Amino acid sequence: MASSEVAVGTPTHNKHPYHLVDPSPWPLTASLSAGLMLFGIIVFAHYNIHWVLGVGLLGVIASMYFWFRDIVRESKQPGVHNPIVRIGLRYGMVLFIASEVMFFVAFFWAYFHFFLYPEHVSGAAKAIWPPAGIHTFDPLGLPLLNTMILLLSGCTVTWAHHALLENDRKGLLQGLGLTVLLGMSFSFFQAYEYAEAPFAFTGGIYPSVFFLATGFHGFHVIVGTIFLAVCWVRAYRGEFTPQRHFGFEAAAWYWHFVDVVWLFLFVVVYILGVGEIAQH
Incomplete structure (x- = not known):
């Protein structure tokens, strides 16, 4: 048999490390x-x-x-999923999070446009931000509570990650479980905040920007919570090891991204953008 021929049924091997x-x-x-x-x-x-x-x-x-x-x-x-393929997966997740960052940049851009140039608000009698007649949330109320919840959830997901690296299955499940519960708590309090909002979505530019920015962040929290809940199930089944756990890493990166975006929202929208606080 010539060297260029391959017998039928002989297994062939890729000449590259990538998975097709x-x-x-x-x-x-x-x-x-x-x-x-x-x-x-x-x-x-x-x-x-x-x-x-x-x-x-x-x-x-x-x-x-x-x-x-x-x-x-x-x-x-x-x-x-060899090491080269896992690097490609990590690059893909990093690029996905980068695209999400630019998604929120659009909302911050809209908010800062009217924050810095309130005279551009259509129909406004006075060039102020928030516009006249808008009552805002007390930043030291539910917004601060939700900030503490997300910051704590960042600690628990990091605890879970370190437990996984140490092959501590109990710590992994506990940390992930607490993170999921904290994510659900954030969504509950945000829904309550929306129900008690002193303005409606159709009430002008401020409510529109507020609900779009915080609402899309809330959607990302729900997605991240589901992501982590799936990781908890996989961890319970023993599908993660200290050497192979990219699925969990991707969820943790996404959750930290959600945390950081909320910190910017809390500072920009709730603190810098505070106006006359609504009384409940």
Whole structure:
């Protein structure tokens, strides 16, 4: 047999350290579902039709679930998620968080535009920020409590990470469990804050920027809480080791990003942007 020939059935090996993924329908279904969800938001805003948004959202959630399920299964195959592949996954997560940072930059840009140039507020009788007639939250009330909750959750997720590195399964589960509970507490108090808000979403530029910035952050908290809850289940099943635990690392990075964004929101929106405080 010539040296260039390969016998039938002889296993071949890649000449590179990278993993070529198998064909998957989930990128296509995720893209189509995200487009449908965006279209559903427009239809809901203009015609009060809900079902299109609901179908798009369910499609996105289903695509994420099955896609992540396949990645977890793939990671359990020997030799597939080698060190080079894991570095690529880390780069991907870093770039994703960078894109999320720019997402929030847009909200801060809008807020600072009117904060620094209140004369640009349409219809305002006086060039002040917050606009006349807007009563704001007491920053030392629920906003400070939620800040303490998120800062504490950053400590507990770090505790869980160090416990994992020390192969302390009990500490890992306790730290992750507390972080999930703290994330749920933050969402509860934010919902209560919104219910008691002294202004409505349609009340002008200040409520619009406030609810968009803090609301999208709240959505990220919910996503991060689900992310960490899934990690807790995987940790309970023993799927993380001190050497291989990128899924948990990605969740921890995302959670720290959520913490930092909230600190900026708390300082900029609640403290620097405080006006006449509403009385409850």
